[in-house]
Amino acid sequence: MSESEAKKGSILVDEDKCVSCGICIAICPHDALSFENGFPVTTGKCKVCGLCAASCITKAITMKALKFRDEGIIEQYDGEKVAVFACRRLAKEGCISVMCSARIDIELILDAFEKGASGVIVAGCEDCRNETGSREAEIKVETIKKLLREADIEEERVRFVFGDYEKVIDDFTAEIDSLGEIKGDIALLKRAARDRVLRSLVAKMRSLMEDGNVYGEKIPASKLEKLIEEAASFAVKSSRILNVLGDGAEIKEIAKKAEMDEREVVETILEMRRRGVINFEVREDLICCPGV
């Protein structure tokens, strides 16, 4: 537990990171969270599904119990070619068992790839005990597909399965075999998976489509898909730039190292600066440097 983390029932909240956006409160299937002094806190209703932690846009929320945290969950991964995250109701031997598929953070899936998995299955229940939990997990898997595409990695490497995953595991493994090992920068995508805008849209997607927004309208899936695609694309570009930025670099240099078009770099850094991710200064050319 870091210094700024505070116990709030079954979760820990890093008060330096929390922006009080309220997504956790809105997304909780059990209405178990509320604000206390501007920070979320769980009540006795909490079923520890972990959807709040998986959806937190700044990753300020972690689960109190170590085994429910990202690092505790990924520890279960045993090096298999196909990593399976499954709800404990569906869990079989060798899979990574979680309280609910809702607990799956997009970053967790990337962790599995980083640790050597060539394919990932997320399995959730059709009759999820946490109401929307498995639907939320499905959206996160869809998001990973978008991120993979941005890094030219086959999106087939990740699949969401409702119910018993064993019925597809052979086919899936065969498919993964035919794809071979991952060629692509997973670390880059992990950085991208922390993008606040991307995480906000992913966390809000289901409720905006199914429950309606603050104006009482339901937003069409296609519109949200498009927004998430744009956000994923930006998140990856932004991560590419951050990866090569060092203490500061010229556009030319960044474009070359990040293998991006110079115009794309300029467009991306403008938005990055607006979000306070980087700063830039102009001497002969535009020079970017890490920001506040």
Added chain:
Amino acid sequence: MKSGAVLVIGGGIAGMQSALDLAESGFRVYLLEKLPSIGGRMSQIDKTFPTNDCSMCILSPKLNEVGRHENITLLTSSELLSVEGRAGRFTVKIRKNPIYVDRDKCTGCGQCASICPVNAVDEYNEGLYYRSSIYIRYPQAVPKVFSIDREKCIGCGICENVCVAGAIDYNQKPEEIELEVGSIILAPGGKLAEPEKRGEYGYGVFPNVVTGIQFERLLSATGPFEGHVLRADGKEPKKIAFIQCVCSRDEKTNPWCSSVCCTYATKHAIIAKEHMPEVETHIFAMDVRTFGKGFEEYARRAKEEYGVIYHKARVPVIMQKPNGNLILKYEENGKSKEEEFDLVVLSTGFEPPEDAEKYAEILGIELNEYGFCKTDPFHPLETSKPGIFVAGVFSEPKDIPESVAQASGVAAKASSIIASERGKLVSKKEYPPERDVTGEAPRIGVFVCHCGINIASVVDVESVAEYARSLENVVYAENTLFTCSADTQERMKEVIEKYNLNRIVVAACTPRTHEQLFRNTLREAGLNPYLFEFVNIREHCSWVHMNEPEKATKKAMELLKSGVAKARLLEPLPFVEVEINKRALIIGGGLAGMTAAIELANQGYESVLVEKENELGGNLRHIHYTIDGKNPRELLEELISKVESNPLIKIYRNAEIDSIDGFVGNFRTKLKVDGKVLEIQHGVVIVATGAKEYKPEEYSYGENPKVITQVELEEMLASGKTPESVVMIQCVGSRNDERPYCSRICCQTAIKNALKIKEINPEADVIILYRDIRTYGFMEKYYDRAVEKGVVFVHYSEENPPRMEGDSVIFYDEILDEELVYTPEKIVLSAATVPREENQEISKMLRIPLTENGFFLEAHPKLRPVDFSSEGIFLCGMAHSPRLIPETISLASAAVSRALTLLSKDRIIMDASKAVVIREKCDGCGMCAKACPVSAIEVKAFENRGVVEFKADVNRAVCLGCGVCHATCPKSAVVVKSFTIDQIKAMVDAIAEEV
């Protein structure tokens, strides 16, 4: 029953000026703006020509003034639904569109925008940048309230959670309101043409082709690259082309001239050079139309000082190279040329506003052939419907000063029909009684401003506030995000009461823009406003020490310490009030002067109209017809009969001003009329001395009877004599070393006379030798018509002007590349317009400045075109600069509007920082009286216990508080309150001490 309220449509600079003039002269104003904030086009501009003033810095105080004015109701994000009734009483329906933010609760902190996950194209930055879907148009926007772009918002609800003020309200609904107003002013501005219409320039396809307004954003510190001009690929351009007349003077798109683009391109080229001294800038124009006051000199500076290259060419097509550079192909001097640039700026022109047709329909006004608001040349501020007036670009493309002048002008027009209702709907601000703080020990409150990130990103403002708490007599200190915000004003009042404070120090920005605001807050809290001290830790600190945050923090502490030291010694100062004499003196009985007199009389105010000739009319007497077919003789007769028959107008002919004394509201003028001297008292002065045609020394004028001026040609044509052949020579006596300015009116005069000759005798030969044809605005069509009718236009360059041999004119034809000789019946010189000699005398008497060219110099070339820096004196007509009939009428009405802001009041409050004589110390030596630049001090005899002593005495109404007397007095017997020697010494001592 008439209504004492006016609806102003459009919250740009014109609408704002109209609103302020009306609100200051006794009328309630509803200012309607469709966007969420006022400021209009001017808020997007980086610098303004021809002075290169920072646009936002001169606009921002006006924004605040409008935002805070008790008689102006802002209706932002609103639209006009319907209008019924007629002049004097209209019933107006308006829809206030929801912004989903509670205007009263929003503090403008921006937390919502920083977390909003949905981007939108930033219109303010012309698509060069993004904004969030909850946004504020620009950082200094008024009202400082965020609003939700409902088109973009997906309704995720995050902003509601992060808003600490609880200002988000997704349930806001459109609200319809009904207003009663006496008149309506239309100032919706114009739209900039979309260069996609000229596909051959590749806009939208080639990334390094931008528009003028985009270039403006690139230059701006609040633009995408913080004021660095960069291409889309982040490279600094080395060679920039500016292409003029993109969708202007173009039969395929818009045939009219947009009037502003030549000067703004000149500005762009100059500022680009200031940003990047090595950059090459080229302007491609058919004619360079820098016709406004000071614009020609500006273009000359661009050429001579900045090395801007002007090409007389129209660029037909642009091509892109693989590296993003652009190839321009064009013809110049009959030769085909090709040149590579790395950035191209398209100087796009004005079109009618998007809502032009909607306004026409709702208001029942007519539009002209181009879709702009139709006006009559002799009634330039009136629409076709009584009671509805128009200002700014909606009636014709024009620049800021012309728009501001028209805006004041329409304010006078709009109020004149409801003059009987003056003062009936306005509220006077009530203040609580002032608390007596004499004898109290100083209890100082300090507010240290973050100014968003302007100060806080450099200066450690928390430490500065902490430091403030350690200073003697400081009983309270806090940090504020924006000390100027409306919520902080409320907080300041609470704190003053809670801690029983009797001095306030604000460490923030500049008194130039914000001192009045805080002083006002003190008054509202029951403190004398002079118990306030401003410490500038932005302009004087964070902005200039951006790279040295630690030293800047230390300096901010020192500055604050010094401010606190002065604050301890502040004393309450009494208000200085002067009464206003309600009569105006108008100097000059030409078109401007007579128009001003009639406008004043329409408002119920007396004027004294002084004309030096024995006839009224001035230059208007010499105009026999106008380019648009109006009859100026009728106008002249109508004006003369109106001024002569109006009992409120006293006319003196053959009169001259002998002397003018006094000050705003209380002038005394001696007139010499027919050898007799008489004195008149008046509250304001309107200077309308006009100008005259230059008597050329060139081209053997005066010696050769074949050589005449345009005015003489017009007299000749009017008397029925028409020459068979003429050569007209433009710019005679203008745009040269002696008279560097453009005389503005001569191009249209030449074309007017040429068309008249062609009308009488289509077979006549007319050749016009010109440098640039400057038929700006809708006058372009007469240029086209002249070409159609066979008038021959031949360009000449400054270096190679036409010359005369005997009765022949010899000129070089660039296209034929040879010298031509022609012997016409008449050689007509388009002679300069020159100022009147008596301007010198009047300038001295009124202590008002002249330009280098001898015209009067207004208080500010952009925003105060008819004011002088000295209060109570106004300017109009050709005394300002050469101009046409409609422009003169606009300016005259503007001068009246500005005068009304004073005349409508019984008394005005002046700044209380005035010189005060400490009688006991004064020897009556009179040094201060001699030093005083405004003669506010006199040595007078005073009786003291039966002994008569001579002592200095200050006329507080005249005193400017400059302090020259204070510095001159050997005994410190005269001090300027709020800047005493003791106070300044305390400040210096405090700064000299270690923090």
